[in-house]
Amino acid sequence: MVAMTGTGLTDEATYDRTRLAQWRAGQARGDGMSRRGLLRLAAGGSLALTAFGALPAATASAASPIVKPLPPELFEVYGTNAETRWEALSGQGYLTPVDRFFVRNHTSTPSIDAGTWSLKLFGTGLRGAPTADRPVEFTYADLLRLPSEAITAAIECAGNGRSHFTGQQGQTVAGTAWKLGAIGVARWCGVRLSTVLAKAGLTRHAVDVLPEGLDADYVTGGVNLGKVRRPLPVAKALQDVLLAYEMNGRPLPPDHGHPVRLVVPSWVGISSIKWLGRIEVSETPLVSPWNTQYYRLLGPGYPAEGTVVTRQVVKSAFELPWNAEFTAGGRHVLSGRSWSGNGRIRRVEVSTGDGWRRARFVGAAADRGWQRWEIPWRPSTSGSHTLRARATDIIGVTQPDVTPHNTQGYLFDAVVRHPVRVV
Numbered sequence: 159m160v161a162m163t164g165t166g167l168t169d170e171a172t173y174d175r176t177r178l179a180q181w182r183a184g185q186a187r188g189d190g191m192s193r194r195g196l197l198r199l200a201a202g203g204s205l206a207l208t209a210f211g212a213l214p215a216a217t218a219s220a221a222s223p224i225v226k227p228l229p230p231e232l233f234e235v236y237g238t239n240a241e242t243r244w245e246a247l248s249g250q251g252y253l254t255p256v257d258r259f260f261v262r263n264h265t266s267t268p269s270i271d272a273g274t275w276s277l278k279l280f281g282t283g284l285r286g287a288p289t290a291d292r293p294v295e296f297t298y299a300d301l302l303r304l305p306s307e308a309i310t311a312a313i314e315c316a317g318n319g320r321s322h323f324t325g326q327q328g329q330t331v332a333g334t335a336w337k338l339g340a341i342g343v344a345r346w347c348g349v350r351l352s353t354v355l356a357k358a359g360l361t362r363h364a365v366d367v368l369p370e371g372l373d374a375d376y377v378t379g380g381v382n383l384g385k386v387r388r389p390l391p392v393a394k395a396l397q398d399v400l401l402a403y404e405m406n407g408r409p410l411p412p413d414h415g416h417p418v419r420l421v422v423p424s425w426v427g428i429s430s431i432k433w434l435g436r437i438e439v440s441e442t443p444l445v446s447p448w449n450t451q452y453y454r455l456l457g458p459g460y461p462a463e464g465t466v467v468t469r470q471v472v473k474s475a476f477e478l479p480w481n482a483e484f485t486a487g488g489r490h491v492l493s494g495r496s497w498s499g500n501g502r503i504r505r506v507e508v509s510t511g512d513g514w515r516r517a518r519f520v521g522a523a524a525d526r527g528w529q530r531w532e533i534p535w536r537p538s539t540s541g542s543h544t545l546r547a548r549a550t551d552i553i554g555v556t557q558p559d560v561t562p563h564n565t566q567g568y569l570f571d572a573v574v575r576h577p578v579r580v581v
């Protein structure tokens with residue numbers, strides 16, 4: 159187990175680079191720094207945490223940590239991460255094409271040969287308690303031979319929408335300043351994790367599984383947190399989790415976890431570990447920094463130890479750039495998508511400034527995906543306008559006007575005020 163003290167508020171590479179610069183400048187110390195100390199540093203420092211969105215262009219290294227092309231009309235790049243531009247989904251089908259699916263990398267995309275790769279399972283929750291040295295192994299070919307299953311599901315970063323804590327609520331939060339494009343919906347095909355766990359000898363005493371990536375160790379604030387990994391309870395692992403080797407009908411691309419990734423429907427993106435290498439199966443509960451330190455809701459409204467984040471919240475986005483232009487008197491159709499970790503969307507209402515109107519659903523929706531919708535708009539007066547979309551999901555949860563603040567800026571679910579111009 160690695161040390162879990164003295165590290166940052168955030169999992170974000172951009173923030174880390176900034177903090178490193180602060181250390182070099184003698185403005186901070188890494189050892190023994192408390193979370194409270196970091197909070198003070200963040201709040202009082204000359205660098206506004208939420209200005210991070212503006213930093214990567216100046217600090218990005220020459221070699222991209224992402225393999226696929228990132229044309230500026232499809233992506234906005236933040237250090238090792240790239241967000242889908244919402245206007246790039248306009249006119250697209252239900253699924254997010256791979257060429258515009260967001261990428262969230264703690265370090266960089268590794269190159270892994272499926273021919274020599276194997277998935278290794280070990281731990282006290284398996285019959286005979288195989289050790290990490292002598293694990294139960296499945297090659298890529300083994301997985302292809304097992305019964306396959308396809309699901310349509312969203313993967314969304316827990317920090318999606320984070321920039322709106324600042325832009326809309328005036329609050330300071332730590333982490334990549336995503337707008338709303340840290341989500342994608344794909345058709346994932348692979349083997350159920352339950353199938354592989356059963357074959358590996360899962361016992362009735364197993365409580366947690368800990369999947370781990372093969373990408374480089376994540377080093378933050380001078381502390382090596384080890385491989386990217388995050389535990390799941392066996393109950394979720396057996397419910398609907400997939401070991402995916404295909405995305406939208408093609409082998410999983412390098413940036414999205416080739417050869418095999420986990421897909422954990424409805425849970426925050428970090429659960430869906432890419433470039434899967436090992437899975438520990440344990441009789442005792444497991445933790446990692448990705449559930450004790452990151453992906454916790456922390457702040458005044460939460461208990462001191464925070465609340466762990468599992469399920470995604472309800473959100474909506476217009477398929478428009480910020481400050482899109484419309485002609486006055488023209489007949490326009492506004493399109494967008496809404497989604498929720500609780501399941502399907504029941505209703506979407508849109509406001510263009512004069513009350514809420516119900517949007518029309520376009521096509522069917524997958525349980526774990528999103529709902530496309532549209533609504534006509536004929537603006538009469540020129541000038542600045544604010545568009546708002548508000549969704550209600552299957553269990554009756556509606557997007558609020560304000561999201562309670564948490565320091566790491568997770569789970570922003572408030573209605574986003576989208577500025578446009580009528581000319």
Ligand SMILES: Nc1nc2c(c(=O)[nH]1)N[C@H]1C(S)=C(S)[C@@H](COP(=O)(O)O)O[C@H]1N2
Nearest residue numbers: 260261262263264315371386427428431432
């Ligand atoms: N091994 C590994 N798995 C990972 C990550 C990572 O950096 N390394 N990032 C996680 C996070 S925070 C998110 S939001 C999703 C993003 O998946 P994508 O890059 O395919 O869009 O992958 C998750 N799985």
Ligand SMILES: [Mo]
Nearest residue numbers: 315316427428
């Ligand atoms: Mo994420």
